[in-house]
Amino acid sequence: MPSSTVIARTAERRKSGAPDLLVQEQSLRIAMVGLRGIPATYGGVERAVEELSANLASRGHRVTVFARRGYCDTRTRSHRGVEVVHLGQINTKHLEAISHTAWAVAVALHSRRFDVVHFHATGPSLLAFVPRLMGVPTVATVQGLDWRREKWGPFARFVLRIAARTSAIFPSKTIVVSHELERHFREDFDADAVYIPNGVEQSLTETVPVEGFEPERFVLFLGRLVPEKHVHTLIEAYRHVDTDLPLVIAGPSSHSPRYVERLEQLAAEDPRVHLVGPRYGGEKAWLMRQALAFVQPSSVEGLPIALLEALEAGRFPIVSDIPENLEVVTVGDERVGVQVPVGDVEALGIAIQQSIERADHGPLGQRVSEHVRGEYDWGRIAEATERVYQEAITASRRS
Numbered sequence: 001m002p003s004s005t006v007i008a009r010t011a012e013r014r015k016s017g018a019p020d021l022l023v024q025e026q027s028l029r030i031a032m033v034g035l036r037g038i039p040a041t042y043g044g045v046e047r048a049v050e051e052l053s054a055n056l057a058s059r060g061h062r063v064t065v066f067a068r069r070g071y072c073d074t075r076t077r078s079h080r081g082v083e084v085v086h087l088g089q090i091n092t093k094h095l096e097a098i099s100h101t102a103w104a105v106a107v108a109l110h111s112r113r114f115d116v117v118h119f120h121a122t123g124p125s126l127l128a129f130v131p132r133l134m135g136v137p138t139v140a141t142v143q144g145l146d147w148r149r150e151k152w153g154p155f156a157r158f159v160l161r162i163a164a165r166t167s168a169i170f171p172s173k174t175i176v177v178s179h180e181l182e183r184h185f186r187e188d189f190d191a192d193a194v195y196i197p198n199g200v201e202q203s204l205t206e207t208v209p210v211e212g213f214e215p216e217r218f219v220l221f222l223g224r225l226v227p228e229k230h231v232h233t234l235i236e237a238y239r240h241v242d243t244d245l246p247l248v249i250a251g252p253s254s255h256s257p258r259y260v261e262r263l264e265q266l267a268a269e270d271p272r273v274h275l276v277g278p279r280y281g282g283e284k285a286w287l288m289r290q291a292l293a294f295v296q297p298s299s300v301e302g303l304p305i306a307l308l309e310a311l312e313a314g315r316f317p318i319v320s321d322i323p324e325n326l327e328v329v330t331v332g333d334e335r336v337g338v339q340v341p342v343g344d345v346e347a348l349g350i351a352i353q354q355s356i357e358r359a360d361h362g363p364l365g366q367r368v369s370e371h372v373r374g375e376y377d378w379g380r381i382a383e384a385t386e387r388v389y390q391e392a393i394t395a396s397r398r399s
Helices: 006-016 021-025 044-058 096-110 129-133 154-166 179-189 231-238 257-268 281-290 305-312 323-328 345-357 362-375 378-398
Strands: 029-033 062-068 082-087 116-120 138-142 173-176 219-222 247-250 273-277 293-296 316-320 338-340
Touching: 029 044, 029 096, 044 062, 044 082, 044 116, 044 305, 044 378, 062 096, 082 096, 096 116, 096 129, 116 378, 129 138, 138 378, 173 179, 173 378, 179 323, 219 231, 219 281, 219 305, 219 345, 231 247, 231 257, 231 345, 247 281, 257 273, 293 305, 293 345, 305 316, 305 323, 305 362, 316 323, 316 345, 338 345
Parallel strands: 029 062, 029 116, 062 082, 116 138, 138 173, 219 247, 219 293, 247 273, 293 316, 316 338
Antiparallel strands: none
């Protein structure tokens, strides 16, 4: 099936009233590996897997997420209808993900029976060939080209670059979350990856105000504090913004303590800049729904869930002009918000200044919110993923 048609055909089947053959035929046993775990309290991959898993479980499938100890409460054995199995890992920057994935694959193959093993991210997908050798179909979701991320050294980048290529070869089927990744896999790897985007949670989470900030009276960045997010560029740009409004920077580190120290030093030079650490649940929802503008100046993304969530919340987006960000802020034939070159301190400062001076973002925010809710719906995404599983299983039976 051509890579860009999976969701479209799913929608066509719904309109025609055709039955959902996969759900009618069987309830699949699905293993999710390669992530830190759920409930999601960390990054975009974890949020994506939690929502996908919960939606698959609600459709009658038996989903097991293999979680890393230290990121989730080991007392949590089930979450939103999804089984959670906690395993250990080698706690170093370079071995944590692959060591935990290896253990998870071993447990999945020898202790349990699964119809499909779903790998998440390029590094873990290096092991996608192992279940296939045992006759178990595998699917890999590529959330971004990890070798481009600035936190990695030369050797790690080399390995991750190999992993990106093998993610198009080792799994039975490969999913990519953006059209830019789809293009990259087609042109660089000659691979027909399946485009299925991340979704946005349409949550009714009760908001909890974050002390010290007023509604519509702050500018927000929310994400991991790593070099490729260009939070340093944002802080430097804010120095040139004539306002008394605070800049709120919310998010955890990710094996980047020196970078966080650099951000703390930059923030100490401007009393308007507030590093508030990771915020989840009601506090995160409040920040997303009350920010005057949401800024994402990153140099590398997959399909940014935080940006999707900001648009769903109706926030005015200021983003760097990388293809993955531009894909999200494109509504029909129009790009909403403001786009600036990566690393351009002056342009970013001007964009923030102009967004603060705008009288009303309301009509724009409502239109964009409705677009995001329709385009990035987790129900549709889960249904499209089911069909990829079925294709992988069918191909495995034929081989």
